[in-house]
Amino acid sequence: MKIYEKAPAKINLLLDVLRKRQDGYHEVEMIMTMVDLADRLEMEELGRDAIIISSQAGYIPLDEKNLAFQAARLIKERYDVRKGVYIHLDKKIPVAAGLAGGSSDAAAALRGLNRLWKLNIPTSELCRLGAELGSDVPFCVTGGTALATGRGEVLQHIDNPPQCWVVLAKPPINVSTADVYGRFRADEVRRHPSLSGMMNAIKQGSLHGVCSELGNVLEDVTLSLYPQVMQLKESMQRLGADGVLMSGSGPTVFGLVSKEAKLARIYNGLRGFCKEVYVVRMLT
């Protein structure tokens, strides 16, 4: 039997970092939601006890460094599953982009293997397992829209933001999340975004409100390292996106757009100097 799972990308509508913790992680406040740019996982039982990963993408690890491999190994160990699995990853989400592609693959593997092996693990437990693999994995297990606190693993689900188009543009640089957090200095933050402002805008279903409350304190770090990200932000604004922000630790920049008629101009304008541009919808 084959099982299929979609692994959508996330964007951070708001990302604030409060402080560095004793364990090395940072205490965050984030509003996260999913967009319909997704990897697809195909999972099938193997005749022997092994985990085999394949992918059409040549640029991701296929061994135990792959987050889907780690998810399969974790579930096998915890639930004493002595069966093997073959997982094919059809990658569509750009890698090391601030879109949680690897985390979403891990989350989809947890959901899929729970079904394949009929383990009946509740979602809350899948989230706990996910937190062992990465801070963003619990959110990717549940999807939807959430306020994420702690190191990102403590979730409170909220209403979805109003529906709109999302233009994603990834410059040809790979950003390391650990490096960006490592360079972050809480006392150098110029402006903290307003969590209550964003929560209110979402509650009221106001896209205008959501666009004006967008904020990400990690932009200060990534933009100073990579001026091309700033250039992308400015271009997206100039081309007419209603709100523009870098997602996560970057370098992907997203633009929220209410009117379909604006999309062609934004897409064509960006494609002039950025190869990876995607026009998608918010997943609601």
Ligand SMILES: C[C@@](CO)(OP(=O)(O)O)[C@H](O)COP(=O)(O)OP(=O)(O)OC[C@H]1O[C@@H](n2ccc(N)nc2=O)[C@H](O)[C@@H]1O
């Ligand atoms: C910045 C964010 C925003 O959603 O996403 P990405 O840009 O990676 O997509 C997340 O906080 C990333 O989450 P995730 O990518 O799962 O991070 P992890 O694997 O847990 O951690 C990678 C490294 O980032 C740092 N880290 C991560 C999360 C956090 N709250 N504080 C940290 O300091 C730590 O140095 C850690 O070793």
Ligand SMILES: Nc1ncnc2c1ncn2[C@@H]1O[C@H](COP(=O)(O)OP(=O)(O)O)[C@@H](O)[C@H]1O
């Ligand atoms: N299934 C996977 N898909 C993408 N990247 C993966 C995967 N498994 C492990 N990785 C590794 O994880 C790192 C971060 O990838 P990714 O999750 O795409 O970044 P981000 O969290 O910034 O969106 C990359 O260096 C990549 O090699």
